[in-house]
Amino acid sequence: MNRRQVRGSQRISKSHGKRSENKKILIVTEGVKTEPQYFEGLAAHLNAQAVHVISLKPVGTGRDPMSVVREADSQREKERRNGDAFDSVWCVVDVDEHATLPAACTLAAREKMGLAISSPCFEIWLLWHYEDRLAWSTGGALAQRLKKFGVLGKNLPANFPYDRFVDAKQRAEKCAVIELKHKPPNPSSSVSELVSELELASKGKSPQSR
Template structure:
């Protein structure tokens, strides 16, 4: 009997260490709130990512540089991140192409939302791909009950993330890191896959 118990213990699979993901965002409210809320939702569903969201502000080049700074500091303390991700909007940033190049050189995943992050939020509740202005997107996400004054709604439908991923992939079949997709588009499914351990 003791031998059987011993063999069961040795055959049990080892638990995988949690993947450490650094996410640096351009937005200072909505994006970090979304990433943290999604992380809680996915962890409850069995995902094993440890996500640190850091908000920087409106310049994509600053976002990438901040990501490099945090990554390198963590590495010097032997607390490496497995993956580093930056979330930026197209908006009207002249620095976006240079930020894409820097991120690629530094092996950082730069995930672009066109026109902005709210396009991704919208896809959690409706499968529509009309081109909207930044003001129209803000008004729509408020009307849909997703965001109020740049704060994510407490009842945000994180459970719809998989549908949002499907819509995003249909909107941009060539979706990838460092690419500015059509309007509207978002490369957020890449982060979702990372958080799910794919």
């Protein structure tokens, strides 16, 4: 697939043109390492406790938000043409200094895709698995703080506490309200919405319509 990285500890199974009733979720991320690793690990954790298996296909693009949304649309259309459409599509991006974020938000809304945005970056969501952090932060400061918990570089440690995703969601709720999706406060993350959908899917429940 050229330079794209298609990852997933659980392959999307097809058999004679049919697949199981498990929810099939596409997650396209801006990052090519940390984010796909996180969602693979979280899916594995949820599946270990659930009756139904999540079909999860994270794709890391390594590009700006608009490129992420376009890639998600392309992947969704390709699977639809193959007769095994995704039940839900999510894009995971950072605020950083991306000029295309407002346009990406507009396109994602029009195409009925979920958009999980972290400010200043995805690392704030990771840190919330370990501790509170409500002060304005830079990506560099978050990376330094994560090192204290064994998160080095772009790779997550084998003992990353995926089971603390509930703590992360609660900490995200303490942040200022996101009034403008393309201008979320620092810190903030709507990754919690995606995680909630994964929880529902792992229990065999359908997500609410966007």
